[in-house]
């Protein structure tokens with residue numbers, strides 16, 4: 001049986017060891033790692049649905065034909081070394097699991113959110129600050145989409161799309177000054193049935209730690225965050241420096 005955590009860990013090593021740049025991308029797409037169908041994100045207003053708005057710049061961003069979400073649930077990725085590269089009030093990360101509407105294959109994706117300025121944080125039950133994972137983010141205004149390339153514009157083989165929301169606001173943040181949020185979508189990576197991250201309570205990192213296969217996936221996801229985090233911070237630091245006084 002394939003251990004997909006090795007696959008994800010390999011991706012982390014690849015990211016870490018390369019000299020990456022980000023370029024504006026025309027129309028990147030998330031692809032199912034099993035059947036290679038395009039995974040289209042859409043939003044819903046269904047009562048009780050906790051899925052957040054996530055829109056990729058696909059030709060038809062509303063995929064009403066399947067009526068299925070491409071991500072079912074997610075949880076914050078446990079991380080010990082986050083302050084090494086990112087201020088806690090500007091950075092958040094999540095591992096989401098989904099089921100392909102076309103082939104029923106399981107996959108997981110690492111989402112990183114990085115903000116251009118500190119955001120007032122809340123604290124969860126464990127006393128850890130968080131601000132993106134369990135919050136409503138409203139995105140207005142225009143957005144840009146980036147793809148990473150190796151220096152010299154050689155195509156980069158790890159699935160990684162960056163959606164930059166140029167005028168974002170979080171529901172509990174009283175600061176109304178300009179806030180740019182980069183949403184890094186790293187994945188999807190395939191999961192086997194044995195690696196299914198969903199528990200009775202949904203996707204939960206603390207429960208996943210009790211099972212060898214799931215634990216390896218969570219550790220590999222942490223590795224992706226540690227590898228990609230510095231690139232994510234560099235992107236928003238260098239690219240938005242001139243925008244801080246710009247009204248969008």
Ligand SMILES: [Zn+2]
Nearest residue numbers: 032035100103
């Ligand atoms: Zn599929």
